[in-house]
Amino acid sequence: MKRVVEGSHAVSYGVMLSRVQVISAYPITPQTHIVEKLSELCASGELKAKFLKVESEHSAMASCIGASAVGARVFTATSSQGLALMHELLHWASGARLPIVMTNVNRALAPPWNIWCDQIDSLSQRDTGWLQFYCESSQEVLDTVIQAFKISEKVLLPSMVLLDAFYLSHTFEPVDIPDRERVDRFLPRYELKFKLDPKDPKHFGGLAPPDVFPEMRYQMQQSMEKTKSLIHEIDEEYQKIFGRSYGLVEAYRCEDAEVVLVTSGTVSSTCREVVDQYRDGGKAIGLLKIRTLRPFPSEEVKRSLKGIPKAAVIDRNLSCGMGGIFAEELKSALCNEEDRPIVFSYIVGLGGRDITQETISDVIEYTLEQERPKEEILWPDLRR
């Protein structure tokens, strides 16, 4: 059934349909609408979950870890400072191989205080062993939450579903909310194979010396690799039941493109419009939307950009001292390819600055004009 819902509530409905059993969360702008709706759904009995209203994000993740370790399906949501506070436990959750799903609303980190959209919060957690899905629309958010549980429960690694602060979290869009029966068929109850159980007592997480530790990390990497094909399989299954799929990347009008814009999150929608305008005007511009940062879709990126002269990466984030993080990831994936594009790295929209069609046009024009970027980092929307 299609309904007009807020992006945050698309998350909440996805959680409800996933029949989550334990939710633990702490409020932070702009995540609050997600947990407020979930509180209502729990209070009304529409979602039969225990909602732990804990005293910090750190305790939210710790209690998710505890509940997940006995086999419950668990969820939390946070943003920005809250995610940063959880950092230690993000490693704990993935190292413990727990299929926790979390939504993070992408927001800048202080100081100065800034509650608006910026991807630095989740990108700073890139190396924590979590899957990361960057979503473009409320529909994609809802579908990805449901998919993420299935993927995480199969590979025993936690998932982070990302949505842009306000541009998505507080925007109303028509969303198809699937009926429960079909979601139940897609996402049945699961049984955690190794769990805390007095009938079969085991110890988890104790001291593991160097003679066993590397193998444990190797297994995590193997699981991440396996996740790439699994995301495709699960996406296809989802497509069959619900008629929607997303992949690890989406290549839009990339054929014979002179420049391909590389994006993540809501700016992809803006870029799609601009690409259409350029194509209408006879200029071959394409778009490559990256949905999963972890696992990084190296094969898809290489394939999509093969033979493309130039790639313009739009980063709504900054790794200070290096540049845009998606640009760095992309360059790293391409560096051993013979037939690779020149990569232009653009930093735009930090701290919620609107990324307009004009900004994207500036990016395209500069990329078309220049043979190579004059600077390693380009700042097209900076006031100078």
Next chain:
Amino acid sequence: MKEKRPFPDEEYLMSGHLACSGCGASIGIRYALKALGEEIVVIVPASCFSVIVGVFPYHSLKVPVYHVAFETAASTATGVKAGLEMTGDSTTMVLAWAGDGGTFDIGLQALSGAAERNDDFIYVCYDNEAYMNTGIQRSSATPLLTWTTTTPLQQTKEEAKKNIMEIMAAHRIPYAATASVAYPEDFFNKMKKAKGIRGFRFIHILSTCPTGWRLPTQLSIKAARLAVLTRIFPLYEIEDGEQYTLNLKPDPRPVKEYLKLQGRFSHLADSEIEIIQENVERAWERLLKKVGI
């Protein structure tokens, strides 16, 4: 007729564990599990106990153990209990077993959160009065004027020990009690009592550390007993944050008897021992008032 033994024969702590000889924490867990039984999940944050339990793939407790981050004993326990309930297990108990650093210091926020919510598990703080696992650094549970590796002789601890029991009482939790490894029957009975109560339960057990206290191992229990008998560490219970019960009222005995056994106090001048004696007497009077004596 066979004499009734005070404790069940069942052992849950196996030989081969990695505790130092005379370690109070290992004595404590042995009696705690005898009281609580095997239908349990034990949460262990960073502490001596994370090592005592064993190094992968070996372990010495016959019950499920979850090793967790330093400051998350209480918050993980909250999650484990919620997860058990939501997966249809309403009977398995959860025991958080944390040291003084993980309780008084880094874990205090999570502890307060769980206590305020009255989450349904038992939290035991085995208090050996310093960060012993990392090599005897001071914690907020370290007593006044104590030597540790971060409060060296030139500048021993300048602050009094934090009163964790009053903090817990202020949360109005259903049950809080102090205990000592020198009084296993008392500890066992308190764990049994805690088992029969729902909600948040807190046991503070003074747990001797011969290594960190610079105490001959054979004097471990004697020192723990003297802590109680000199009224430094009284045995009492607090129900619903209000009702205080004193379990033992020892005759006055100089604190010097307790202090002189331990190398961590060997630097104390008579005037400093006098300060400690006065503090102990004041605290004892305050406790008696709360008990209503």
